[in-house]
Amino acid sequence: MEPTTEIQATEDLTLSGDHAAASADSLVVDNANDNAGQEEGFEIVLKYDETAPKQDPAKNAEFARRRIERKRQRELEQQMEAVKCGELPESLRVNPDLPPQPDINAYLSEEGLAKYDYDNSRALAAFNAANTEWLMKAQDARSNAVAEQGRKTQEFTQKSAQYVEAARKHYDAAEKLNIPDYQEKEDAFMQLVPPAVGADIMRLFPEKSAALMYHLGANPEKARQLLAMDGQSALIELTRLSERLTLKPRGKQISSAPPADQPITGDVSAANKDAIRKQMDAAASKGDVETYRKLKAKLKGIR
Numbered sequence: 001m002e003p004t005t006e007i008q009a010t011e012d013l014t015l016s017g018d019h020a021a022a023s024a025d026s027l028v029v030d031n032a033n034d035n036a037g038q039e040e041g042f043e044i045v046l047k048y049d050e051t052a053p054k055q056d057p058a059k060n061a062e063f064a065r066r067r068i069e070r071k072r073q074r075e076l077e078q079q080m081e082a083v084k085c086g087e088l089p090e091s092l093r094v095n096p097d098l099p100p101q102p103d104i105n106a107y108l109s110e111e112g113l114a115k116y117d118y119d120n121s122r123a124l125a126a127f128n129a130a131n132t133e134w135l136m137k138a139q140d141a142r143s144n145a146v147a148e149q150g151r152k153t154q155e156f157t158q159k160s161a162q163y164v165e166a167a168r169k170h171y172d173a174a175e176k177l178n179i180p181d182y183q184e185k186e187d188a189f190m191q192l193v194p195p196a197v198g199a200d201i202m203r204l205f206p207e208k209s210a211a212l213m214y215h216l217g218a219n220p221e222k223a224r225q226l227l228a229m230d231g232q233s234a235l236i237e238l239t240r241l242s243e244r245l246t247l248k249p250r251g252k253q254i255s256s257a258p259p260a261d262q263p264i265t266g267d268v269s270a271a272n273k274d275a276i277r278k279q280m281d282a283a284a285s286k287g288d289v290e291t292y293r294k295l296k297a298k299l300k301g302i303r
Contacts, residue, residue, distance in 0.1 A: 068175050068183050072190070072198055073167035080160035083153060092152050096145035099137050102130040166203040174210035176289065177247075182210070185217030192216075192223045201238070208242040215245060272302055 083092065106112050107127040108120070116122040174182050190198050190213075202209045216223040222241075226234045276299045283292040 068171055068186075070167070070171045071187075072195070072202070073164065073171055075195070076160060076164045076167055076199065080157060080164060083156060083160070088149070088153065092149065092156055094145045094149040094152065096138070096141040098141050099134060101134050101138075102127060163199050163203060166206060166209075167199070169206055170202040170209045173207075177210060179210075179214060182214055185214045187217070188220065189213045189217035189223055192220055193227060197227075204235070205238065205242050208245060211245045211247075212238065212242055215241070273299060276302075 079089075083089075104127050107116075107123040107130075113120070113123055116126065174186075179185075198213065201212055205212055216226070226237055229237065276295050280292055280295045280299070283289075283295060
């Protein structure tokens, strides 16, 4: 099966492998617009693999009407809100470790009374003393359980806030890429893996999570290979994959050849254009879409 590595999106920009996802604060794209921006875009590809087939434009136009649903972000927000309201999952509940409660029959039975020379008042006094000690230990155990549950709840809330923020940035970046069938590919990926895996990818790969999920959703056999690995090996493989995934403008190729010779003419406009192109390359390598677009508009103005 030939891997699917292309993603349609929105700008004449090439990003490096380490900065493939656009900045989450730089661009807003409405994927619901009728075919808007579909003639422009990004493709997410593996470095040095430029021969992958392109998607059908009609299909792209159909999927362009769909907005990204932010499913995982909503789920994480709902889980966090439920915990804040006291609806704790079983994983956060802590039951007190109570010691065995004294049994009065053990004191008033024939065998028990024998320990106190068959003196009922002595046996009852011993039971009451043991029961008082148990009550104190039980209270300590319950207090410890409440404290531990509070600690776990606070830790869960803090981590949930981090995951929610990571999910927000993930979907912001995915929307800005204007990927027509992104939601379909993410859904396909999420169906293959436990929910925690998707959340961890969003948190561990903030600049590449959208590209990773799209690529793995389009190539489910790769996702299954990752699931079959132990956690450390899967993380290493995901890191390698994230370094290979990159963006390129639709219909154009990413070349590993050195950059073209710089102009040697004394023409001021040519020198200005070259300087602006350098700044555009720097912005692209940082994933700074807003700066890139401003420079691009400036470049058009001096042509």
